[in-house]
Amino acid sequence: MLKVLGLAVLLSFSGVAMAASVADSHTEMAGCESCHKDGAPSADMAYENETCIDCHGAMNELEGDAHKQHDGIITCSDCHVVHQTASASDSCVSCH
Ligand code: HEC
């Protein structure tokens, strides 16, 4: 909880507030390099999706049915369109 609170304070000081995309919130924390090798996007996003798992855990370890139902089937960025402010819940219709 402390970590989440810290992030919220950080974001409100920088004026980004709640509407920030996941990429923006993470760039605030640790720069583009937190997800992109040397800050540059890879061709297949495999490296990027591996960074999510390094910090958050794998799909079968994360809370929520959406994660467990797709373990081994799709990757984080299939639902979390991180450079947009859209919620991951909005992604379902693109496949189902
Ligand atoms: C939370 C991890 C994360 C952070 C932080 C992040 N990105 Fe990304 N980025 C991604 C993912 C995942 C994709 C691929 C999916 C997408 O386009 O949303 C992507 C896509 C991109 C693309 C498009 C690549 C393509 O081939 O379509 C560019 C350009 C990019 N990022 C640049 C940046 C820059 C510059 C920063 C820092 C200001 C940054 N990213 C921060 C995860 C991140």
Ligand code: HEC
């Ligand atoms: C360097 C470690 C790190 C990496 C890499 C990382 N995250 Fe995070 N992420 C965090 C932290 C820390 C938080 C804020 C505290 C929390 O919610 O766990 C966070 C928060 C989030 C949130 C909550 C909303 C928000 O913007 O704060 C989502 C969703 C998320 N991450 C998804 C992703 C996805 C998807 C990727 C890969 C593209 C990724 N993260 C990569 C550390 C990381």
Ligand code: HEC
């Ligand atoms: C099938 C779609 C889907 C996939 C794939 C997926 N997620 Fe999620 N994720 C969701 C949904 C839906 C939520 C809850 C609602 C929201 O945050 O938009 C969520 C929530 C989260 C949260 C908590 C966000 C918060 O606000 O506290 C984190 C962190 C997260 N996901 C990380 C990941 C990581 C890391 C991966 C890859 C290992 C991943 N997700 C793959 C759909 C998905």
Ligand code: HEC
């Ligand atoms: C990138 C494509 C994609 C996205 C985005 C996606 N799914 Fe899926 N989902 C699949 C695939 C592929 C399967 C496995 C094959 C199947 O059962 O249809 C699956 C399986 C499921 C299942 C299990 C179905 C069963 O019969 O066991 C549920 C429930 C589900 N998805 C709900 C969701 C929800 C809710 C979201 C949004 C949070 C979502 N999906 C986002 C592709 C996706």
